[in-house]
Amino acid sequence: MTGFALGVDQEEWCGQLRALAVERLRPLAEKGEPGRVNRPLLAALGELGLLERVFASGALDLCLLRESLAYGCTEAETALALQGLGAHPVLRAGSEAQRERWLPQVRAGRAVAAFALSEPGAGSDAAALALAATPDPGGGAAGGGGWRLNGEKCWISNAPEADFYTVFARTGEGPGAKGISAFLVPADRPGLSGAALDMLSPHPIGSLAFDGVPVGPRDLLGEPGRGFRVAMDTLNLFRPSVGAFAVGMARAALDATLAYTADRTAFGGTLSDLQAVAHRVAEMATRTEAARLLVYAAAGAYDRGAGDVPRRAAMAKLLATETAQYVVDHAVQLHGAVALQRGHLLEHLYREVRAPRIYEGASEVQRTIIAKELYGAVAAR
Known part of the structure; x- marks a missing residue:
């Protein structure tokens, strides 16, 4: 890829993914229950090798994958992304035993992963986590000399149906972010319970309660007190790809608007003949293209190991998610009442597009x- 265009092979792959999303994945998504994990859809993502690509590819491929799936089936995109988000800390910071136990199952779509960072009092301010990991020298699961987890997590995607959780808790090695550790917690640990939350978006999301949940040294992801780095490493990868998800939705809304306004008759011509409509569509297209290129640039920086990845990732997520909100909102406006009917593509996108401006760091946090x-x-100079 150059700074301005994808290669022919990449364009062909994206086209194949968009067709696959519509023909193979959307029918499975439509059979799912809103707010619940769609395990047949996950299994299909595994069988098609798409979950494998999440872990075997770089940031740019992940962005192309998420953008293309989002264009044709947002449910498939989200199911795939949540697997990656929940299991990426295991890939990067887990022990060999943890990776061997869980990652093949995640890649196959047989085990559901979840990233448990947010809390009722610590959403955007991740360093303010309160979930306590109290030393338990004589107990703990997996090896003794561990901890007991007490507290809550909230707004956790795939909760409470996940098979394991990447959990961030305060072990107290230092203040703020320096005292947080990451743990891999199987869902069947005693003292762990959860409840589903009824949210605007249709994907599964819930709360978790930890009542003396035992964890031991073999459950750690990385070193004690270094969990915040595990979380940020994951978010630096997935923030640009959240932007790619948003770009995919924006492109779907834009294409639907182009087709509709070119065909819809009004005031003696088509809607596209009206300058106000044509200029609005031109603005939607320009903003979408700008967001797309910024996402690709951020992904390329991550793949190169550039030192400015946090800034680029934040910029990509910020611009792309805000742009998608703009594009989908104006697409609804140009379609009129038909776009508000249940089951219409834009009604679906209108509900889907709002959450990405909040999760994995709200727009204000990105700024x-x-x-x-x-x-x-500036200070370094």
């Missing part, structure tokens, strides 16, 4: 990260 990185560079 804070960008500003901090910019001023940090």
Whole structure:
């Protein structure tokens, strides 16, 4: 890929993914129950080798994968992304035993993963986590000399139906982010319970309660007190790909709007003949293209190991998610009442597009990260 265009092979692959999403995955998604994990859909993602690509590819391939699936089936995109988000810490920081136990099952779509970071009092401010990991020298699961987890997690995708959770808890090695550790917690651990939450978006999301849940040294992901780095490493990869998800939705809304306004008759012609409509569509297309290119640039920076990945990732997520909201909203406006009917593509996208501006760091948090990185560079000079 150059700075401005994908290669022919990449374009062909994206086209194949869009067709696959519509023909093979959307029928499975439509059979699923809103707010519940769709295990047949996950199994299909595994059988098609798409979950394998999440773990075997770089950031750019992940973005192309998420964008293309989102265009044709947002449920398939989200199911795939949540597997990656929940299991990426295991891939990067897990022990050999943890990777061997869980990653083949995740790649096959047989085990459901979840990323358990947010809490009722710690959403955007991830360093303010309160879930306590209290030392338990004589107990703990998996090896003794462990901890007991007490507290809550909230707004956790795939909860409470996941088979395991990547859990971030305060072990107290230092203040703030320095005292957080990451654990792999199987769903059947005693003291762990959860409840589904009824949210605007149709994907599964819930809360978790930890009542003395035992964890031991063999459950750690990485080193004690280094869990915040595990979380940020995961988010730096997935934030640009959240932007890719948003771009996929924006492109679907834009294409639907182009087709509709070119055909819909009004005021003696088609809607596309009206300058106000044509200019609105031109703005939608320009913003979508700008967001798409920024996402690709951020992914390329991650794959190169560039030092400015946090800033680029934040910029990509910020612009792409805000752009998608703009594009889908104006697409609904140009379609009129038909777009508000249950089952219409734009009605679906209108519900889906709102959450990405909040999760994995709200837009305001992305602006804070960008500003901090910019001023940090000034101070370094």
